Amino acid sequence: MASEARNESEYAVIGGGLVGASVAWGLARRGRAVAMLDEGDIAYRASRGNFALVWVQSKGGGMSRYALWTRQSADAWPELAEALQTDSGLDVCLQQPGGLHLLLSEREVENRASALRRLNKQPEMVPFEYRILDHAQTQQMLPQIGPEVAGASFCPLDGHVNALRLLRALHIGFQRHGGKYFADRPVQRIEPRGGEFRLHTAGGEIAAAKVVLAAGLDNARLAPMVGLDVPVRPQRGQIIVTEKVAPFMPYVVHTVRQTDEGSVMISDSVEEAGFDLSVGSEVLAVMADRAVKMFPLLGKLSVVRCWAALRVMPKDGYPIYDQSEKCPGAFVVTCHSGVTLAAAHALLLPPSIDENEFPNESLEAFSTRRFHVPTAH
């Protein structure tokens, strides 16, 4: 396609993954003229690799604000699901039946119990309901667990969603609200000029009054162009997917979940592997072994594919929401929990971005200023 003439929008959102699409949809729904720019078919795309959990328990150790933010998002999720159904016709299959974090030894149970205790006791924390279960209690909720499951932590607020359908619904909804989607347009350079922003891409220039950086790992490169410093790094996670099975899991398990289509997905690995997307069989073996310990009957299921994806991991693990002081109108929205926070990004952030109160007082904790606070000695 030949270079396009300069495109002008009120907002340019860089990134078409779950974070970018949530914010873009939210803004377009408010009647703003939004352009969403995305990479091509082969790209890092954390959104393809997520585990689709809408997860509250265990979030926010070290930052109460994050626990509250997570909780707000989980509470807002039904509203998002309904709005997307109306907008796109798609049911994203939100289920919030409660979730379990299964533990395979007494030590794991103790560690978990004390971690959750500490979490709930933090200053300014709004405690969430949870229970520590022993083997028998866990078995009552999940009859198929194996004998090596020592216990679990259960939180009634946890759930999951069909994340791929979520992304598709956001894109369809975005375009129905007049949003313009530019695929295959990686941004080479952002040029702030005369109070607006020119995005230089191989396919031509796109101009917008404001720009939202939601480009995942690429935020690190783009941020300095608008006077921001966004420390994010790749963190590899691998996923195993089985053949489709008749429903057997009434609750969501942190590392083993059954999708609405029936397949069982297994995660959860964390490797600091740089930008390497190769699948490592040793990690898969440990994941598979733990999954089979949790649910012995899973051993017989066929694995139909495995893959690795890169999480977008901010330096301290918490989301980064900020507006550039040097270039007002340039925002950054990035996190590693794009599914859980999708409701917050789609429903709660766009009003404050649009009313120019971003980050507002409740979001101050997520600004990049926290990385520059000198530590006390």
Added chain:
Amino acid sequence: MIAAEELRDQYDVAVVGAGPAGLAAVALCARSGLTCVLLDDQPSPGGQIYRGITNSPFPRNAVLGEDYWCGDILVHEALAGGTHYAPTATVWGLLRPDEIAVSIGGMTRQIRFGRVILATGAIERPFPIAGWTLPGVMTAGGAQILLKSSALVPEGRTVLAGCGPLLWLLAWQYLNAGVRLDAILDTAGRTNWRRVFRHAAKFAASPYLRKGLRLMLAVRRNLRVVAGIVALEAEGSERVEAVTYRTASGYSERLPVDTLFLHQGIVPNVNLAMSANVEHRWSDTQLCWVPRVDDYGSTALPHVAIAGDGAGIAGAEAAAARGRLAAIAAIRALTNRLSLDEDERDARHTLHRYERGRAFLDLLYQPAPQFRRPRSETIVCRCEEITAQQILETTALGCPGPNQMKAFLRCGMGPCQGRLCGLTVTELMAQARGLACGEIGYYRLRPPVKPITLAEIAGLPTNEAAVKAVARE
């Protein structure tokens, strides 16, 4: 033939696939004193073309044609030299540059090699027409498997539809076997003849002309052939009940059927090679992905070579020649023996002979666009039941390629891993976006390329770093 437990942890050369390429490669490697293992997922050797040759239900030389029966020499030579041959062995990935993972009887073994030769051959090109998922609709390749392995032939009303040499071969074999065929619906485009004219001389000098003509004449003399099919549809509710067609001249008919065999050529089975990160390019003549290999079949990966139809469709004799060339490269890499010049000359001579004339066949039998890029309601992804309409709508949404398409629609996420839908998706998206197929790309494939159980994965070796990466409580 050896059992899973007898397999060693390491061999000089591992060959994946016991079709003509794999068999020829193994025979040569073993003669050179290298330790070899031949791994094949079927219960007996021969690949698809020589399927069932070691335990055929037919008396020798009956029904199947002379080209088939000469395959047993290859098998004999391959297995004579002390090679470890493991049938029902599914190689599901290259886990390291010098290691494959193979599943036998529900247990995975990891085998290290000095060189691996991937000879996984070809699969049928997808032929997505309305109703192609109905029970009773099968591939011509499937028909041949039933014939060769079990002497099973269709009875009742049977129609063959499509184009390509294998379709005619099947019809001829059925004629020999006294099978009633109601019609052959020939979808080869008439206009193809003009395009292929410049390759005609090479074809005329190739072995294909004599064989092919004799075959086609016999079939046309004895069976009803309807040429110039431009539209084709299978109908039925619980199974196929009829096939309707329309010709270029506007004639249409509805034929009641019990069995419908479809075929429009074969394409390389790329999954194992792609999952090992072997680079592929799009071939505009063969309309499929072809690995980048040199004239010994070596890839850019130091220990990996590809031989046979998996390197590009060229038939059984060419496959055997390529298998020998890959073996020669392996022997030279591993033993410093250089006295294989005569073998190489012979192999190249054979290869040249059988490759000449392929361009003609490729163009003559290039499937027509409407059979590669089906209409809206036709199912494209059989596993997840995704239609062409859904793919086109999602492309219009801005979806740039097959991997994002997979994420949006689940297209390609089933157990077949895109073998039956991938080419269709690439072509549909290329046309919709106005780009070349090579620019659109293909699904990103990773091990396991065939399903294995979770228990098998759980049994793979681990290390401390891996445990730390997962068990972080």
Added chain:
Amino acid sequence: MFRRLTEGSEPSLTIFIDGSPTPARESDTVASAMLAAGRTAFRTTAVSGAPRGPFCLMGVCFDCLVIVDGTDNRQACMTTVRKGMRIETQPGKRTLGP
């Protein structure tokens, strides 16, 4: 609808297809034995419940899935018959197991 061309010198054995005793030959796959016995559809899909039968016969299409001796989702074309083998239609998604 398929028939055997040759008498065959192989011993015949009995397998069970959805409970019915059925003759098969030693080298048959489950797929060829079922086709020879007149079966066309082998399963219904996990997505829509549509009927499917064998398509490629070489282990690539995954449409010939059946339950073999109580194990779900086995490829009929890749499974050699054994005396007394119990084969059942695969009804949609597999179950987790006993």
